[in-house]
Amino acid sequence: MTPASRKIALALTVLALVTLPWWSGDLYKLHLAALIGAYWVLIGGLNLVVGYSGQLSIGHVGLLAIGAYCFTILAGPHGVHPALAIAAAGGLCGLCGLLLGLPSLRLPGFYFAMATLAFALIVTEITLAQGDLTGGGIGLAVPSLPAPFDTPQGSYWLILAIAALVTWLTWNIARYTWGRGLIAIRDSVVTAQAVGVPVFRAKLTVFVASGVTAGVAGALFAVLQSYITPDTFIFELGLFFFVCIIIGGRGHILGPLLGTVVLTALPELVAPLAKLGTFFYGLLLLVVVLLVPEGIGRVFEVIVEHFRPRKPESHVVSPDLDRLARAIASSPSDPR
Amino acid sequence: MLVALITGLATGALYACAALVYNVMFSTSKVLSVTTGHISMLGGVFGAWFISALGWPVPVALIGSLVIGAAFGLLTDFIAIRRVLARSDEHLWLLSTLALATMVQQAAGLWWGTEPKPFPRIIPQDFSVGLADQKYWLPVVVAILMAVALEMFYRRTLYGKLFVAMSEDAFAARARGIPTERIRALSYVIAGAMGGLAGFAAGQLTFAYFALGLTLTLNGFIALAVGGLGSNLGALVGGAALGILSSVATFYVGGEYHQTISVGLLMLVLLLKPAGLFGAQTVRPV
Numbered sequence: 001m002t003p004a005s006r007k008i009a010l011a012l013t014v015l016a017l018v019t020l021p022w023w024s025g026d027l028y029k030l031h032l033a034a035l036i037g038a039y040w041v042l043i044g045g046l047n048l049v050v051g052y053s054g055q056l057s058i059g060h061v062g063l064l065a066i067g068a069y070c071f072t073i074l075a076g077p078h079g080v081h082p083a084l085a086i087a088a089a090g091g092l093c094g095l096c097g098l099l100l101g102l103p104s105l106r107l108p109g110f111y112f113a114m115a116t117l118a119f120a121l122i123v124t125e126i127t128l129a130q131g132d133l134t135g136g137g138i139g140l141a142v143p144s145l146p147a148p149f150d151t152p153q154g155s156y157w158l159i160l161a162i163a164a165l166v167t168w169l170t171w172n173i174a175r176y177t178w179g180r181g182l183i184a185i186r187d188s189v190v191t192a193q194a195v196g197v198p199v200f201r202a203k204l205t206v207f208v209a210s211g212v213t214a215g216v217a218g219a220l221f222a223v224l225q226s227y228i229t230p231d232t233f234i235f236e237l238g239l240f241f242f243v244c245i246i247i248g249g250r251g252h253i254l255g256p257l258l259g260t261v262v263l264t265a266l267p268e269l270v271a272p273l274a275k276l277g278t279f280f281y282g283l284l285l286l287v288v289v290l291l292v293p294e295g296i297g298r299v300f301e302v303i304v305e306h307f308r309p310r311k312p313e314s315h316v317v318s319p320d321l322d323r324l325a326r327a328i329a330s331s332p333s334d335p336r
Numbered sequence: 337m338l339v340a341l342i343t344g345l346a347t348g349a350l351y352a353c354a355a356l357v358y359n360v361m362f363s364t365s366k367v368l369s370v371t372t373g374h375i376s377m378l379g380g381v382f383g384a385w386f387i388s389a390l391g392w393p394v395p396v397a398l399i400g401s402l403v404i405g406a407a408f409g410l411l412t413d414f415i416a417i418r419r420v421l422a423r424s425d426e427h428l429w430l431l432s433t434l435a436l437a438t439m440v441q442q443a444a445g446l447w448w449g450t451e452p453k454p455f456p457r458i459i460p461q462d463f464s465v466g467l468a469d470q471k472y473w474l475p476v477v478v479a480i481l482m483a484v485a486l487e488m489f490y491r492r493t494l495y496g497k498l499f500v501a502m503s504e505d506a507f508a509a510r511a512r513g514i515p516t517e518r519i520r521a522l523s524y525v526i527a528g529a530m531g532g533l534a535g536f537a538a539g540q541l542t543f544a545y546f547a548l549g550l551t552l553t554l555n556g557f558i559a560l561a562v563g564g565l566g567s568n569l570g571a572l573v574g575g576a577a578l579g580i581l582s583s584v585a586t587f588y589v590g591g592e593y594h595q596t597i598s599v600g601l602l603m604l605v606l607l608l609k610p611a612g613l614f615g616a617q618t619v620r621p622v
Contacts, residue, residue, distance in 0.1 A: 056430055103603055109427055110368045111606070114557050118599040121554070129592030235550070239438060246431060279446070282438030289431045290419055 017160055021153040030152050031224065036264045037159035038220040043241050043260050044166040044253075045213030048206040050242060051250040052179055054186030055203060056109060059116030061238030062123035063093045063211050067218020068142075068228050069127060069134055075143045082145050090215040097211020098204070105203045120238050127230045139229030142222045159220050166213055171253055173206075182206060183251055236278045243281045247288050249295020259296065340587035341580060342472050346541055348579020349475040350376070353534030354556025355563060355571035356482055360527040362566065363503035364520045365421065370433040371412050373552030374440045375528050377545070379405045379535025380455065381448050384544035387456045394458055401536040402529045409528020412436060413521050437549060444546040455539030471540035478537040479575065482530055483568045499523060503566070558602045564615025573613060577601075 024030050042064055049055050067089040075085040104115035127134045134140065144150045149158045173179055181202055184192035193199050222228050240263065248259030263281065267273045273280050292298055357372050379401045386397035416432035461470050490496040498519050501509040510516045535548075542548050559578045563570025578598055585597045605612065 054427060056427060058434070103607065107606065110430055110557075111561065113430060114554060115599075115602075117550075117554055118558075118595065118602070121595045122599060125592060125595045129590075236438075239434075276446075277442070279439055279442035282435045282442060286415070286432060286435035286439065289428055289435060290415075293423065293428055 093215025249297030255297030344583025352575025375531030376535030405532020564612030
């Protein structure tokens with residue numbers, strides 16, 4: 001695709017997304033789109049952790065729950081302005097990410113996955129135990145957002161804007177030195193260390209960043225749910241985020257985005273899949289891992305390359321004799 | 337207090353069983369399978385189904401549970417391990433076993449129902465015996481029996497020595513003519529039968545519950561990490577320590593922070609002694 005047609009495609013997508021409230025038809029589809037946006041705010045950040053640096057965090061639902069409860073408690077009983085409450089949710093989850101990441105990011109793969117799983121279970125346990133603060137098993141009603149964002153359309157546009165911001169941020173991180181360093185960590189820690197990537201600091205930084213986006217996503221998710229209980233944040237939800245990234249493809253941004261859209265929308269639009277729910281995600285994950293471990297995005301690349309083969313670039317390696325002669329001539333110590 | 341200690345010991349024995357299952361799988365494949373707890377879950381659920389719904393006698397139901405466990409172990413190797421190990425990406429086995437575990441848990445939930453159902457009596461015993469009840473001592477006996485049998489197997493039999501050889505160096509074992517693929521499948525069958533037995537023996541303690549698998553995977557792993565990866569004695573000690581600690585803490589603090597305390601133990605041990613109590617030191621790969 002040429003840069004011009006890419007820009008046109010981008011502009012058309014943005015236009016379609018912004019005008020979605022007028023052509024989506026019913027409010028339920030709009031709600032679904034807003035939900036996808038809220039999920040993407042989390043998954044976009046998680047993508048840097050799972051897709052780029054290869055740390056398999058299956059417990060991000062814990063951070064989502066902390067963000068949701070933080071927003072609800074601050075904006076509800078304490079009367080903090082919702083914008084401030086969203087920022088506070090992001091900040092608190094960034095802090096939680098730091099506290100969780102400091103010990104657990106030093107652990108090898110399976111240990112880290114188990115630590116995040118345990119974190120998600122602990123958060124559920126604490127939300128149930130601290131009934132005075134979180135309403136226990138009964139849950140809490142979530143306050144609505146202030147004036148321009150209190151309608152379904154308004155909250156959709158807010159979520160769209162935040163999701164676009166997150167996409168832009170992760171894209172910027174991914175395509176420069178940082179992203180390359182993260183991919184190096186994913187593929188070989190020893191090599192990354194050898195070429196000077198600060199392994200632990202890089203992992204911790206993206207983990208904290210994913211914590212911040214998870215907190216913001218939690219606040220937006222709570223607004224969309226309008227009532228939250230510990231049962232809203234079951235472990236299967238964390239698994240869902242994880243599956244979206246793996247199915248979309250590790251080391252891409254567009255792939256996980258498509259994965260999020262398809263996996264959220266598919267069970268809603270195809271009724272029999274909704275009953276199977278998590279079983280379907282498990283099956284999809286198994287099929288993808290066994291057949292295309294690089295993710296669905298890779299399948300598209302293969303198809304495109306099949307129809308339009310990429311021309312192999314040839315790099316000619318030849319000695320620059322002139323420069324060599326000049327270097328020898330100007331060399332001060334002439335070995336004789 | 338005594339009740340807390342004995343309940344803790346019984347739960348800890350179940351965790352130790354899960355840790356032993358991890359060990360057997362890990363010895364031949366270097367894979368920590370997420371399906372470990374789900375094997376025991378299947379053992380418990382199918383045991384309850386065989387006895388209550390089908391009316392099988394207990395010994396037959398026990399054999400049925402063992403077969404189910406072994407079959408699921410083999411299935412794990414066949415679906416989730418074999419193809420993935422050939423690709424040599426270290427993260428993929430975590431994903432494939434996680435996917436399989438999720439599918440099994442959901443299938444069990446859809447078929448068996450999401451409510452815990454009681455497990456029938458295995459040995460005829462009056463319900464009024466209190467702490468001498470079979471639900472407390474059965475898991476402990478099974479855990480110790482399994483650990484002893486495993487040690488005997490490793491030390492006395494040729495197949496056991498093949499397992500040890502593969503856990504030391506799989507490539508060298510292959511070079512010496514050991515059919516590593518077949519030995520790995522055998523280890524998964526053995527691990528599956530052990531998990532099925534553990535789930536069957538602990539059924540009265542845990543009930544036949546579809547979501548048991550994930551908790552057991554996590555807690556068995558904590559027991560394993562505390563005791564030291566690869567050590568059977570460590571698995572027993574770690575399981576007992578975890579069970580007793582979390583049950584005594586529940587006794588003093590209340591049941592709400594059960595999980596928090598067990599993970600606290602894990603983090604403490606990993607910070608102080610990363611290889612676990614009885615684990616071998618690993619060399620940093622460069």
